[in-house]
Amino acid sequence: MITASYENIEYIEDRVGPFNMKMRLYIYLVDGLLIDTGASNFEKRYSPLYKSWNIEKVAITHFHEDHAGLAAWIQQNIGAEIYIHSSAVDKAKLDSKFPFYRKYYWGNMKGFNALPFSDCLKTEKHCFQVIHTPGHTDNHVVLLEEDKKWLFCGDMYVASRQKIAFIEENMSETINSLEKIAKLNFRHLFCAHSGIHHKGKEHILAKLDYFYKLREKIYTLRKSGMDDDEINKIVFPKKRLITFLSGGECSSKYIVSTI
Numbered sequence: 001m002i003t004a005s006y007e008n009i010e011y012i013e014d015r016v017g018p019f020n021m022k023m024r025l026y027i028y029l030v031d032g033l034l035i036d037t038g039a040s041n042f043e044k045r046y047s048p049l050y051k052s053w054n055i056e057k058v059a060i061t062h063f064h065e066d067h068a069g070l071a072a073w074i075q076q077n078i079g080a081e082i083y084i085h086s087s088a089v090d091k092a093k094l095d096s097k098f099p100f101y102r103k104y105y106w107g108n109m110k111g112f113n114a115l116p117f118s119d120c121l122k123t124e125k126h127c128f129q130v131i132h133t134p135g136h137t138d139n140h141v142v143l144l145e146e147d148k149k150w151l152f153c154g155d156m157y158v159a160s161r162q163k164i165a166f167i168e169e170n171m172s173e174t175i176n177s178l179e180k181i182a183k184l185n186f187r188h189l190f191c192a193h194s195g196i197h198h199k200g201k202e203h204i205l206a207k208l209d210y211f212y213k214l215r216e217k218i219y220t221l222r223k224s225g226m227d228d229d230e231i232n233k234i235v236f237p238k239k240r241l242i243t244f245l246s247g248g249e250c251s252s253k254y255i256v257s258t259i
């Protein structure tokens with residue numbers, strides 16, 4: 001784990017997971033606003049830093065354990081206000097337990113009391129527009145600081161070419177949300193897994209282009225009479241280890257079935 005800064009944004013850059021299955025993770029603090037918390041498995045690693053940072057508010061981009069796993073700890077130990085999309089306020093109150101493969105990476109998630117986002121989240125120096133972007137989860141939001149042209153995008157980017165999806169993801173909604181994001185006035189993209197991209201709009205457009213081409217291919221194959229399993233084998237021939245480890249919860253077939 002390292003910490004670094006860009007303008008008045010401080011951030012954690014971390015690599016988690018075993019040898020060749022490492023994932024990168026970025027957590028941002030801007031003007032007293034922590035954007036996502038990291039996972040409960042990293043309490044010991046992040047808590048000294050969180051105690052030293054001046055965290056007044058926490059914005060959870062979406063209700064996944066690598067983004068909200070330390071929200072309960074922050075609530076109990078720092079007392080910051082925590083915000084999440086209104087549709088996740090109730091479930092955030094409950095403790096979440098996950099299957100082994102998720103617990104191994106990130107750990108379980110304790111319940112916390114969150115406030116629903118309004119359209120705008122203010123800090124002393126900034127105003128962040130909160131934009132609902134369902135798809136990756138139904139409660140996903142991105143935060144836009146239009147004066148600075150910053151977009152904190154949670155898991156809406158990650159990579160241009162998405163080849164795997166969770167069982168709960170909906171790619172048609174993801175495409176709609178990416179189209180919404182592409183119209184926003186931003187330049188710098190702050191991604192939770194791939195870091196800071198200063199040509200941020202180009203990254204979002206590249207991801208959209210990938211999905212448009214993929215959608216066309218899937219529609220064509222469907223028209224020829226193939227079912228989604230057959231299409232999946234053609235479009236994503238390489239099977240990934242995580243699909244087996246997750247017992248199929250994480251698979252390319254959900255990309256095909258939701259397009």
Ligand SMILES: [Zn+2]
Nearest residue numbers: 062064136155
């Ligand atoms: Zn996520």
